Amino acid sequence: xxxxxxITMHLDHALSPRGAxxxxxxxxxxxxxxxxxxxxxxYEAIRNVTLPIGKNEITAFIGPSGCGKSTLLRxxxxxxxxxxxxxxxxxxxYHGTDIYGPDVDPIEVRRKVGMVFQKPNVFxxxxxxxxxxxxxxxxAKGNLDDVVEECLTRAALWNEVKDDLKKSAYAxxxxxxxxxxxxxxxxxxxxxxxxxxxxxxxxxxATAKIxxxxxxxxxxxTIVIVTHNMQQAARVSDRTAFFTxxxxxxxxxxxxxxxxxxxxxxxxSPGDTRTEDYISGRFG
Amino acid sequence: MQNQxxxxxTLLRDxxxxxxxxxxxxxxxxxxxxxxxxxxxxGWPRLDLRLFTNMPSVRDAQNAGAQSAITGTIWVIxxxxxxxxxxxxxxxxxxxxxxxxxxxxxxxxEINIQNLAAVPSIVYGILGLAVFARxxxxxxxxxxxxxxxxxxxxxxxxxxxxEALRAVPRNIxxxxxxxxxxxxxxxxxxxxPAAIPGIATGTxxxxxRAIGEAAPLLLLGAVSFITFxxxxxxxxxxxxxxxxxxxxxxxxxxxxxxxxxxxxxxxxLLLAMNFVAIWIRxxxxxxx
Ligand SMILES: Nc1ncnc2c1ncn2[C@@H]1O[C@H](COP(=O)(O)OP(=O)(O)O)[C@@H](O)[C@H]1O
Ligand SMILES: [Mg+2]
Numbered sequence: 335x336x337x338x339x340x341i342t343m344h345l346d347h348a349l350s351p352r353g354a355x356x357x358x359x360x361x362x363x364x365x366x367x368x369x370x371x372x373x374x375x376x377y378e379a380i381r382n383v384t385l386p387i388g389k390n391e392i393t394a395f396i397g398p399s400g401c402g403k404s405t406l407l408r409x410x411x412x413x414x415x416x417x418x419x420x421x422x423x424x425x426x427x428y429h430g431t432d433i434y435g436p437d438v439d440p441i442e443v444r445r446k447v448g449m450v451f452q453k454p455n456v457f458x459x460x461x462x463x464x465x466x467x468x469x470x471x472x473x474a475k476g477n478l479d480d481v482v483e484e485c486l487t488r489a490a491l492w493n494e495v496k497d498d499l500k501k502s503a504y505a506x507x508x509x510x511x512x513x514x515x516x517x518x519x520x521x522x523x524x525x526x527x528x529x530x531x532x533x534x535x536x537x538x539x540a541t542a543k544i545x546x547x548x549x550x551x552x553x554x555x556t557i558v559i560v561t562h563n564m565q566q567a568a569r570v571s572d573r574t575a576f577f578t579x580x581x582x583x584x585x586x587x588x589x590x591x592x593x594x595x596x597x598x599x600x601x602x603s604p605g606d607t608r609t610e611d612y613i614s615g616r617f618g
Numbered sequence: 619m620q621n622q623x624x625x626x627x628t629l630l631r632d633x634x635x636x637x638x639x640x641x642x643x644x645x646x647x648x649x650x651x652x653x654x655x656x657x658x659x660x661g662w663p664r665l666d667l668r669l670f671t672n673m674p675s676v677r678d679a680q681n682a683g684a685q686s687a688i689t690g691t692i693w694v695i696x697x698x699x700x701x702x703x704x705x706x707x708x709x710x711x712x713x714x715x716x717x718x719x720x721x722x723x724x725x726x727x728e729i730n731i732q733n734l735a736a737v738p739s740i741v742y743g744i745l746g747l748a749v750f751a752r753x754x755x756x757x758x759x760x761x762x763x764x765x766x767x768x769x770x771x772x773x774x775x776x777x778x779x780x781e782a783l784r785a786v787p788r789n790i791x792x793x794x795x796x797x798x799x800x801x802x803x804x805x806x807x808x809x810x811p812a813a814i815p816g817i818a819t820g821t822x823x824x825x826x827r828a829i830g831e832a833a834p835l836l837l838l839g840a841v842s843f844i845t846f847x848x849x850x851x852x853x854x855x856x857x858x859x860x861x862x863x864x865x866x867x868x869x870x871x872x873x874x875x876x877x878x879x880x881x882x883x884x885x886x887l888l889l890a891m892n893f894v895a896i897w898i899r900x901x902x903x904x905x906x
Binding site: 411413416418441442444445448449451453455456457458467468471472515518519522 | 718719720787789790792793794795796797798799800803807808811812
């Protein structure tokens with residue numbers, strides 16, 4: 335610990351790539367994972383992850399494919415429940431409540447923790463109905479015009495679609511569809527938005543728009559993003575968790591958390607050679 | 619210099635194979651064409667409005683029509699659809715969206731549905747006679763016929779509905795559930811609407827099979843000449859295949875002509891239904 339107050343302040347908070355002031359340790363966690371392992375049947379896809387997710391921060395999960403990033407992400411909103419045979423060990427606490435606890439309704443969890451998928455999965459309905467769907471299934475009655483406009487505006491899509499709200503969402507480009515999925519997600523007023531490789535199927539221009547949007551949304555939402563793209567993690571995230579897959583004694587692959595820290599530090603001075611190899615491109 | 623891109627010439631084997639394919643196709647198409655032309659030519663003298671406005675008769679061939687058979691067919695098939703469609707769709711929805719695919723009970727039901735789809739229609743006639751006509755005392759009525767035909771088409775509707783539901787991508791369901799929708803909301807607001815074209819196609823094809831059925835209805839006792847239109851579900855009835863069957867049993871040539879004309883009406887109805895099914899399928903092809 336540093337004795338000097340000034341230097342402590344300086345060391346404690348640092349500007350993240352998007353310009354947010356981020357403390358060294360997560361001070362206000364929305365989620366805390368404690369020794370979390372996720373299984374598909376007998377197979378332990380990811381093991382023993384302990385990790386906090388800071389409020390209004392952007393946390394990036396990076397690592398080689400198959401190391402369990404998506405699996406871990408889906409445990410934040412209990413989407414793994416839908417996969418037959420999957421189960422979880424450890425504690426996923428949301429503001430201190432174990433979301434896998436006995437009297438927690440996964441549906442309530444998903445209202446608080448929204449999700450954007452790798453492939454834009456707009457519904458086969460109009461643009462308007464895509465956004466209105468979340469509020470409707472959550473019991474909203476009456477006219478949703480204002481909600482639709484507000485969410486599309488927040489997702490930086492309103493100006494492009496305001497005259498075509500009745501058109502099928504399939505008429506939109508991939509990047510617009512992904513922004514529509516984000517608009518649809520925030521219409522439910524979640525606190526957290528999970529994004530699983532949201533730009534994997536998009537071109538660089540559409541990707542840049544989504545990245546700008548993420549930075550913008552981080553003012554009001556807590557964002558966890560899985561990305562294959564290390565530059566993306568380095569550009570937008572405040573903290574980064576690096577995962578890898580390792581063989582155990584029985585030659586079975588399991589995902590492990592290698593390193594977790596503020597993005598700037600993790601990228602400039604990684605504490606583990608595996609992280610260093612991966613971010614410098616020396617990894618398989 | 620030799621041209622390296624020159625073909626090797628069509629091999630005899632390839633040509634024989636092409637001809638075999640063509641002949642197989644021609645057998646199917648020609649048979650249908652010959653049948654259509656034959657009945658149309660034969661029934662031509664009686665293919666007029668009398669068929670639709672007049673009632674059947676065994677004596678007066680000149681003024682006999684098939685009105686009661688046409689209305690009977692509409693009555694029977696409407697109630698068949700009314701019974702089989704909701705039952706089949708709900709059963710498929712349960713099997714596809716809610717039941718646990720790993721349970722033994724589920725597998726047992728699945729094998730049974732496959733088997734039921736292969737049961738000969740006359741067996742359904744026996745079942746209908748025992749259960750609906752006799753045990754439930756519904757007699758020889760529209761509702762007995764509809765219930766029996768509904769059982770007949772139910773497996774086909776369940777199977778085609780399940781296929782239509784399965785064709786809806788997983789990520790649509792995930793998208794809905796991730797917004798906090800319940801499984802039931804997801805099923806009836808997303809999966810079911812997206813599957814409607816497939817369900818409609820499968821149902822129409824199943825019903826068009828039921829329209830052509832004579833065997834189970836004959837077993838239920840629908841053999842008499844009915845000279846009135848049904849006026850309720852407990853009313854007596856006749857249908858087009860039954861009427862055709864009855865007329866072809868008559869020895870007088872006029873009745874054979876009448877039967878041919880009625881066959882044309884039945885075939886046109888079936889072709890129209892299949893055309894609608896194909897049209898729905900093509901109009902809504904592949905959105906994802
Ligand atoms: N539904 C599933 N059933 C069984 N195994 C799965 C399933 N989904 C993923 N896995 C396995 O879990 C491991 C981690 O997968 P995933 O979380 O998708 O990795 P990542 O997102 O890092 O590429 C992989 O070995 C994968 O094969
Ligand atoms: Mg993944």
